[in-house]
Each structure stands twice: as structure tokens, then as C-alpha cells.
Amino acid sequence: LGGPTDLNNLTLLCERHHRLIHCGGWEVRMGGDGRPDFIPPDYLDPLRRPRRNTCHL
Template identity: 55%
Template sequence: MKEWQHGGPTTLGNLAMLCAVHHRLVHHSLWEIRMVDGRPEFIPPSWIDHSRTPRRKPPPLLQPVG
């Protein structure tokens, strides 16, 4: 994905919906987003995952109790 502010196309194929928190996180950290078969994959920075394994959804923030 190429960000719109850096000349990326304003098309649905270059869009990933994010809440405000995750939007800021992507813009102000080393996370990357790429589109694969029309679905976003989130690539963490190496300080989170040394192999930078792409993820389709974020890990759960809270673990179920009990």
C-alpha cells in the first residue's frame, strides 16, 4: 500500500479501514500494511516480531477471564 499523502491511488484497493488509534500507530511507527488478494496484511516492526510475519488481524487485547 502506498499512502495517499505519498502519491498512492485513492481507490478501494489501496484502502484499509482502521480505528483512530491504529491509524495513528501505522503512521507513527514502523508497522507496514500491504494488500494481498484485496485484503490488508499488517507487518509488525522487528522489535515486536524479528521475522516480521504478516498478520491478517491484530492479536486480542484482552484475554477471556476464567
């Protein structure tokens, strides 16, 4: 939220998941391989371990 617009820092989300990122405490960070890592809020995972969509690897 509030970061620069950069095509190297872009991931597509459906409306529901876009809302979760902005309102649900999730974060998205680009991994070293250029794929997004989704960081859950601490109430779901106190260690905030990154997650990936393994259906599209």
C-alpha cells in the first residue's frame, strides 16, 4: 500500500483477494525469483511465514 508503481513489483489478483491484501492484514512481497510471496496477518500465523500459490508454479 502506497508503494511505487513498478511492473517488476506487480501481481494480478481477483477482487476478493485484492480486498484481503488491503483490508485483511495480508502483505505481498516479490521473492528473489520474481514471484509473489503472500504474508498472512499475525492472527492467522504468528510467525508470518510466506505462502505461495503452488497451483501456478
